[in-house]
Amino acid sequence: MLIMKTESPCVRQxxxxxxxxIILGKGYAAVGLSEILSAADVPKGSFYHYFKSKDAFGEALLEHYFDDYLAWIDALLADDGTPAAERLMRYWQGWGNHQACDKRESKCLVVKLGGxxxxxxxxxxEALNRGTAAVVRRLAACIEAGQADGSLATIDDAHAAAETLYQMWLGATLLSKIRRDDSPLRAALQSTRQLLHLA
Structure with missing residues (x-):
C-alpha cells in the first residue's frame, strides 16, 4: 500500500x-534561498509550497516577527498593578538590554531590514509599516494609561510622543550597530526619561 507523505504546516514555521x-546576521539580499533551504534541510519544492516567492517569504518572516514582538509588548505593558510609567520604562530598558547584548536572535529585525x-x-x-504602526499604538496606549494613573505628566499628543520615542530608539539602535557600543542606547534612555518628565 502506498502511503502519501503530507507536509506538516510546521515546515513553514x-x-x-x-x-x-541567518538574515539577522547577513541581511536579506545577501542570503539566497539555497542557504536557507540547506540550513533548514528542506527541499526547494517545499519552500514554494508555502511561499510563492522569496519576497512572499520575507513578508511572512516580518509578519511572524511582529506577531511575536507584539505579544511580548502586550505582556510587558499589561496592567500588573504597577504604574504605567514603570511598565513603559521596562520596555525601553529591555530594548536597550536586548540590543546591547551579543545574541543575534535578540536583535531588531526592523533595524536590520528596514533600510x-x-x-x-x-x-x-508594507509589513514593516503595519508592524511598526502597531508598536507605536501600544506605546501610545501605555502613555495614556500613565497619564490616567498619574504616573506620567500630561502630554498633549500621546501618539506623537510614542512615535517620536520609537523613531529615536530605532535611530539609536542603528547608531549602536555603526559605533559598536551602547552609548546611543544609553543616551536614548536618558532622553526618554526627559521627554516623559521622569528624569
Whole structure:
C-alpha cells in the first residue's frame, strides 16, 4: 500500500525560524534561498509550497516577527498593578538590554531590514509599516494609561510622543550597530526619561 507523505504546516514555521538568525546576521539580499533551504534541510519544492516567492517569504518572516514582538509588548505593558510609567520604562530598558547584548536572535529585525528591503519589496515595506504602526499604538496606549494613573505628566499628543520615542530608539539602535557600543542606547534612555518628565 502506498502511503502519501503530507507536509506538516510546521515546515513553514521551521523555514521561518531557521532563516531568521541567518538574515539577522547577513541581511536579506545577501542570503539566497539555497542557504536557507540547506540550513533548514528542506527541499526547494517545499519552500514554494508555502511561499510563492522569496519576497512572499520575507513578508511572512516580518509578519511572524511582529506577531511575536507584539505579544511580548502586550505582556510587558499589561496592567500588573504597577504604574504605567514603570511598565513603559521596562520596555525601553529591555530594548536597550536586548540590543546591547551579543545574541543575534535578540536583535531588531526592523533595524536590520528596514533600510534594505523598503526599496526592494513593496510587500515587505508594507509589513514593516503595519508592524511598526502597531508598536507605536501600544506605546501610545501605555502613555495614556500613565497619564490616567498619574504616573506620567500630561502630554498633549500621546501618539506623537510614542512615535517620536520609537523613531529615536530605532535611530539609536542603528547608531549602536555603526559605533559598536551602547552609548546611543544609553543616551536614548536618558532622553526618554526627559521627554516623559521622569528624569
Amino acid at each position: 521551521h523555514i521561518i525560524d531557521t532563516a531568521k538568525p 534594505e528591503v523598503s526599496d526592494l519589496s513593496e510587500a515587505m515595506r
